[in-house]
Amino acid sequence: MPLTATEPSSQLRCISCGATPESAGQDFRCSNCGDLLEFVFPGRTTDPQTLKSLWLGRKTSNHQLDQSGVWRFREILPHIPEEHAITLREGNTPLYELPRCARIAGVDSLRAKHQGMNPTASFKDTGMTFAASSAHQQGFRWVACASTGNTSASMAAYAARGNMRSLVMIPEGKISWGKLSQSLDYGALTCQLRTDFDGCVRILNELVRRKPVYLLNSVNPYRIEGQKTAAVELLEQLGWEVPDHIIVPGGNLGNSSAIGKALLEMLELKLIPRLPRLSIIQAQGANPFYRSVREFNGTKLESMTADTQATAIRIGNPASWKKALRVLRETGGEVEQVTELEIAEAKAEIGADGVGCEPASAVTLAGLKKLRHRGFVKPAESVILILTGHVLKDPDFTIKFHRGDLFTGTSSEAEAARARHLQRAPVVLDADLGAVIASLEAAERAGS
Ligand code: F0G
Numbered sequence: 001m002p003l004t005a006t007e008p009s010s011q012l013r014c015i016s017c018g019a020t021p022e023s024a025g026q027d028f029r030c031s032n033c034g035d036l037l038e039f040v041f042p043g044r045t046t047d048p049q050t051l052k053s054l055w056l057g058r059k060t061s062n063h064q065l066d067q068s069g070v071w072r073f074r075e076i077l078p079h080i081p082e083e084h085a086i087t088l089r090e091g092n093t094p095l096y097e098l099p100r101c102a103r104i105a106g107v108d109s110l111r112a113k114h115q116g117m118n119p120t121a122s123f124k125d126t127g128m129t130f131a132a133s134s135a136h137q138q139g140f141r142w143v144a145c146a147s148t149g150n151t152s153a154s155m156a157a158y159a160a161r162g163n164m165r166s167l168v169m170i171p172e173g174k175i176s177w178g179k180l181s182q183s184l185d186y187g188a189l190t191c192q193l194r195t196d197f198d199g200c201v202r203i204l205n206e207l208v209r210r211k212p213v214y215l216l217n218s219v220n221p222y223r224i225e226g227q228k229t230a231a232v233e234l235l236e237q238l239g240w241e242v243p244d245h246i247i248v249p250g251g252n253l254g255n256s257s258a259i260g261k262a263l264l265e266m267l268e269l270k271l272i273p274r275l276p277r278l279s280i281i282q283a284q285g286a287n288p289f290y291r292s293v294r295e296f297n298g299t300k301l302e303s304m305t306a307d308t309q310a311t312a313i314r315i316g317n318p319a320s321w322k323k324a325l326r327v328l329r330e331t332g333g334e335v336e337q338v339t340e341l342e343i344a345e346a347k348a349e350i351g352a353d354g355v356g357c358e359p360a361s362a363v364t365l366a367g368l369k370k371l372r373h374r375g376f377v378k379p380a381e382s383v384i385l386i387l388t389g390h391v392l393k394d395p396d397f398t399i400k401f402h403r404g405d406l407f408t409g410t411s412s413e414a415e416a417a418r419a420r421h422l423q424r425a426p427v428v429l430d431a432d433l434g435a436v437i438a439s440l441e442a443a444e445r446a447g448s
Helices: 048-060 071-076 099-105 124-137 150-161 177-185 197-210 221-237 254-268 288-296 321-331 340-352 359-373 395-403 415-422 433-446
Strands: 011-014 037-040 095-097 110-114 142-146 165-171 189-193 213-215 245-249 277-283 335-338 383-387
Touching: 037 221, 048 071, 048 221, 071 221, 099 110, 099 340, 099 359, 110 221, 124 150, 124 221, 142 150, 142 197, 150 165, 150 177, 165 177, 165 197, 177 189, 189 197, 197 213, 221 254, 245 254, 245 359, 254 277, 254 321, 277 288, 277 321, 277 359, 288 321, 288 335, 335 340, 335 359, 340 359, 340 395, 340 415, 359 383
Parallel strands: 110 383, 142 165, 142 213, 165 189, 245 277, 245 383, 277 335
Antiparallel strands: 011 037, 095 110
16 A cells, blocks of 8 residues: 555635635735635545545554544645645544433434644644745745634744644633743744734734735635545544534634534445434634624524634634535534533533543533434434543633632623532642541542
């Protein structure tokens, strides 16, 4: 089996008017109608069995592209020559059983694909390796993004690896310290703007028209292509057995679009015989997509001022909502919204399974409980949660929750008492053996 097969020829196409430009402009928008572009692969045919064994065979290869959980699947991606590939061996993320969460949610079995186990600790790396490589191929010196923290951390790392400079725009005071510290350490020029994420996006869009910087937000279709591979890797891990449900958090809606695109392409390539349902969960305080689907039947999206302690998804005007709507419809998925308290509880429950994740990822479990309650998910159906960020991304949130401070002064303060059984505040003791033993015995008496 050869290690490199020929990648398919790809084409850019506008998702609304169908125009097929030769190349994309700096803003990655259609020059006819202003909507988003996507990659299509006209006339692509492959033998599914050959592809599956080619990809599996690469797992034992020492070649840098084969060791990446993104580039290993390069036959379904646009072609980027290897000399431009910037890789940190991203992807290759684990699939975990969540037995306690399964019991809580009322399903027989529940698994999580943990995309927080990527090199910069979020799912963004799978798209970033590919889009940063495209920037390198096109000879850009500067790359830039607006971010709630994870895209910027990822971009800064990949830019540094590819000897490019990076410009980060983040909302001041509204991202976690962990994420901010990453972009500083990886050497980005980090601008904290006195606005929200959506305000950062507006400035970035103006900037790319004025300066030769390469836009690395998920409107960049290379990002979506790289992020597709998470779903392919998931199906491979499942032995190509299609799960009934995949549940993802929804912010700017690039991830759901990418996973959905991968599912549709895998069906077309006969890698899978049917589609799972892809459901998208938003925080109630940042729910423009939920409202678009539920209130306007997807005919329009009303932007909003978003507010949630899950800062990664504090987004009021999601760029990829039309792409996400398409995959929601085509896979027969659902949308849900979850409250701040439901997010915090679900995060602690995922933690108690020994896995953990950042707050935005926990909306998946909180959403599953609601989908199960409504009967959309049945007890015997197989469910995969996509956890998007690592538990260490936002320790402030975690510590506040366990100390019982997360909801102090908010409208959820009284209701938050119901989460007490999940809280494990640290115990401060004298350095005395007797005190530690007394604590141990008290914990044993209190049960789990
Ligand atoms: N989960 C995490 C941990 C995220 O960082 C994000 C988005 C999402 C979920 C939502 O994914 O936007 O593709 O729907 N973070 C972006 C950022 C916006 O700038 O890091 P999405």
